[in-house]
Every structure is written in C-alpha cells, then in structure tokens.
Amino acid sequence: MPRRFAKKVKSMKNGTIKVGGLARVEGEGGLYLKIKGGTVVDVRLEIFEPPRFFEALLRGRSFSEAPDITARICGICPVAYQMSAVHAMEDAFGIEVGGPLRALRRLIYCGEWIESHALHVVMLHAPDFLGYPDGFKMAKDHPGVVERGLRLKEAGNEIIALLGGREVHPINVRVGGFYKVPTKRELAPLSERLKWARDAALELVRWTAVLPFPEFEQDYEFVSLRHPFEYPFNEGRLVSNRGLTISTRDYENEFIEEQVPHSHAMHSRFKNRARLPDGQGGYLVGPMARYSLNFDRLSPLAQEAARSAGLSPVCRNPFRSVVVRSVEILYACDEALRIIGGYEMPETPAVPVRPRAGTGAGCTEAPRGILYHRYRVDENGIIQEAKIVPPTSQNQAMIESDLRRFVQSNIGLSKEELGLRCEQTIRNYDPCISCATHFLRLHYESE
C-alpha cells in the first residue's frame, strides 16, 4: 500500500535521526540529525563514498585525456564532465569552437539532461511523493508512468549513444570538437523518437504538477549560467538573483570549497559569507536555479507547460524541483529537435588544437547544476594542476539548511515519517555522491 503524506503520531522533542545508506541517490552517504528540546541542534550530510582523488591523478596526464578521465567521476553525467573539461582546455589554448560543432555539443548535453532527469523524476524522486520504496514497486500501480519515464530516458540515451558512441562514458568527445561527426542523414532518425519524447515530456510535466507538495518556500540565492539568448548549457556568465554576474574564469574569486570532518565531499560557499540570510554563504545550483534565472530563455512550449503546471517564473519550493526537471526534459527535447532540424555537417570533426602553457577554466550546466573545471597545463599540454567543483558539493550547504528548516517546522511528525521526509528533502537535489566525493547515510538514534 502506498504511504500517504504526513500523519502525526508522537512528536519528537529529543532524539537523533540517522539514515545509514541513503537510497535512490547516486553514491554512498547518510544523514545525521540531532534534536534537543524540540529544536534541531545538528544536521550533517555524511558522505562515505570513498575518495578517488581525481584532481591528483590528472597531474602529469595529457590535456587530451581530461575528457575521458574526468567522465569516470560520474556514470550518470559523464557528458557534463567531458564538456567542462574540453571548454577549460580550449580556454587555456585560446580556441573557439563554433557552428555545427558547438551545436552538436549542445545536442549531446540535451541527451544527458533528458536521460539523467527522466531517471531522477520517475525512478528516484516520484516514489517519495506516492509512498513507494522504488520505481519498480511504483510500476505495479503506475505501469504507464514508469514505462514512459524509462522510454524518455532511452530517448536521451539514444542521442548520447549516437553522438558519443555509448550512453555511459561516451568516447567521441575531444578537445576541439569530436573524433567523428554524424551526417545529416545519420542524425535525422533521432527526430522521430524525440517528437514522441517531447509529447511524453509534456505529459510528464502535467503528471508531476499534481503530486502532493509540502509548503516549503525558501529564500535561496540561485546561481547558474546565463547566456544572451539561450537557455544555458555550455556557455554564459555566472549570475545570481542577488546581483552576482561574473565570468566563469572568476569562479574561484567568488566561491571557496571547504572541507568538513563528517564528509569526504567538499562544501562550496561564497567567500563573502554575509550574502546568505543565515550568514553561511551557501547557494543553490541546478534545475531550480537555472529555471528561476533563465525562465525567459526557455522555448515558448516549455514556458507554457511550466505555467500550466502552476509554476511561476521563479520556483522556491525544492519539492517542486520534480516539476522543474520535467520542464527541463521538455525543453531539452524541443531544443534537440531544433538543433537536428538546422544541422549541417561540419567540414572537419574538430578544430585544430595546439597546446600552449597556461590556465583555463570551464563551467557548464550539468543536470544537477554548474560544474567547474580549471586546469594549468605546460607547453606540451601536460596537466600540472586540476581543480574540479561538482554541483553536489555546491548544494551540500543548502541541503543541510533545507533539512534543518524542514525538520524544525515538522517536528510534530513521527520518527518514521520524519526520516522519510528527510530523505525526500535530500532527494529534491538529485544529489550525486559519486561526483561530490572528491558525498550521504540517515541514522536514527534516540537519546
């Protein structure tokens, strides 16, 4: 039987909630939450995902290996790693990639958004709203919804597989462009599936719109890319709803990564901590930030679908991120169709690349938010230093802040219900722990 929303049983004045082995997130982590006298005194997102030291193992490797090596940070969003890596290297070498090659990069990124978002919306997040432990059990009562979700995911995978060679860790992305580019005729068959996917995404937006959402509007500082005329994928300036507008090269002047004892993942903050209401310097990246800062850049179809789903142009309720992700799937299908329709095969699969000594930065919109890479390379293009800041590290402070506030305002819930809602609060962010560890477990402990 599906579990329904909020039933009040025994209120929790004192105690500790621990979730060990958080499910339906990518990677290993948990939650520790301590309540004393009806007040939340400690919230920790614990990340035991073993560290893999990518920034260290990149040293001494060739610039050309960066897209293939960094893809291995995450099996769910390898394209994002490849994109940030190639843009950072191209920044270091003074290379511009335009025309159809730029369009193909945008197209493969559309594929990753569709694939990653569809998995999260239907298989990982929706079960929380409807009270199922997973998408498989949900499929027994909602077979059409789950099948449509998996087919949508497949549509995204098809784009990645065609342009990248395979869905996970694609092999065709290189600094300067691609190893091989498709002909117009090779690309065309994607359109049929994508037209179906666009309709399916529209239905998904309508389906998510009526899920039960708790009232939980938060005053976030959203950070995302903003481009003069496009919804952001690969390029743009970093902007926020509180006046930030910087070049991606200035990322490290504005933000800092800090280590905390309970986690193998870094926490990112504004260097100037006073910016945030709680004075901690946390900020939010990802679909809600992108959407709220770039609503005017969505296609008319996506804007209309968002409005019909009851979303205003700014979304501050993280539980509604499930609707925002669905709107982004719709946009990505629409955009992919536009790109395919206008595609002309470039003369060469890549622009010439001549390494030179220097430092380059790249920041692109991974499905979960901005992903920053910086490399210092020598005159032969050998990596001397690498810095990678994944979206989930940047969102950790906000996840902990959401948890603290959510628990504080729902302290009357039973232990079990509170634990489940905490997990959902975390899954609002589609956290990718594998990425952030360079990330989560909920334990429940009574005093």
Added chain:
Amino acid sequence: MRKNQKPKLAVWKFASCDGCQLSLLNCTDELPALVERVEIAHFLEASRAVVKGPYDLSLVEGSITTPQDLKRIQQVRRASKVLITIGACATAGGIQALRNFKDVKEFVSIVYARPDYIETLETSTPIADHVPVDFELRGCPIDKRQLLEVIVALLNGRRPNVPAHSVCIECKLKGNVCVMVAHGTPCLGPVTHAGCGAICPSYDRGCYGCFGPKETPNTAALSRGWSRLGAGEREIMQVFRGVNAHAEAFRKESEKHEKRND
C-alpha cells in the same frame, strides 16, 4: 535456489562512478521482464527497500579503497551464493588505481586541505584480490547486453557467453577499416578484451583499453607498433595506465615504459 521463489538479486557499490549499475537501469526493454523473474533485494541506487540475505546473485561494482570496505566485501561474499564483479573498478581497481603507482599520502594532500579527515587505503584493488569471484565482467563501463547475458546465464546455471578475444575481432566483424594500419592511429584494440563492440575505431579513434587486457595479450609487440607510429615512451606508458592500469598485463607493460622514460 529456493523452490518456487524468485531468486534474490543484490547490487553492491564500492569505489566507483555508479555507471555500471546504471547500465542495469538502462535496459529499458528487459527491465520489466527481469523484475518479474528476480527479486531486487538490495539495490540502493534504485530502491530504499532492502531485503535480507542470503542473495542468489550479487553484482559488485567498485574497487576496494578503504579499511571499512575491506570488511564489507567479506560480508557481501558471505551473503552471496554467486558473486559477479561488474566493470573495470571491480575487476581491475579502476581509474582510482592510478594511486597504486604513487604515494597516496601525496594524493590526499593534493585534493584535501585536511588529510586527517580522510580514511583511505594506499591502493585501489579489485574484488578478486579479497574474496573468491564467480565471474568478472569487464568494461568501463560494462556493456548492458553482456550484463544481461551474464545474469540470464547464471540464473539458468550455465556459463556466460562472453568471449575473451580482442577488440580487433569485433572491429573485423563490423567491417571497420583498421585505424592503426590505414590511418596510422595508435590503437589498443589488439590487446584489449572484446565487449564494447569496437566503438572507438568505429568513431575514427584508437581504442584506449577500457575493457582491459584480452586473453594472452602481446603488449610488447603492440608497444613496438606504437613506437613505429611515433608514440613516445611516456605516451605508451600512459595509455596502458588508464582505467585498467592495475590489470596485470597492462601494469607490467606500463612499468617497462616508465623505466625507459626515466
């Protein structure tokens, strides 16, 4: 297997990127049928419902890199009738096994300002270094068709049909022109285990070995071929030192070229 009951399938994660587990969720057409046939008893990436062991079939992703995981893999083995490793991390240590060639303390201090918060082993090692493994499925990532073949075979008590020949065979079957012979593009295909479907040569690039060494690989002869195409010692060392760096044949070959490069 328990009579009249669905076999229990478990998926375990150690140090990895989640990509191989994701391959299971990418089996859109086959997933509903699989869920009919088996009970998903432990698969944290997809479900919060955990069924107690023992498990009929365990799929293990990831390598062993922490003191806790040394203990956890023993527990997983004890709870599993059949244990299969999936992917380059679990079968060869993964890209994170690059630490095995360096001082891990240096790695920790490069990435973390407070190394004392980090618990890690000096090496990243495959699952078979620690517990008996019933079948190793290669690839970074694994191929989902091969994964289905292995699951179906083992549930039916037969040996999986996963050929150990080289990528070259797959390339020929696809009718590709040899990138190494025709284009002079260095390729690891001749020494690399088949399974991917010769993707890289099909996209005009050389294979970079993500399925690890094939049976009886002649790495020395291939290295000479790379030299003839103008690859330096450093380049040859590094191509063997990728996602399967710790696999024996690749490790030894990379060490030879490391010495020559010194």
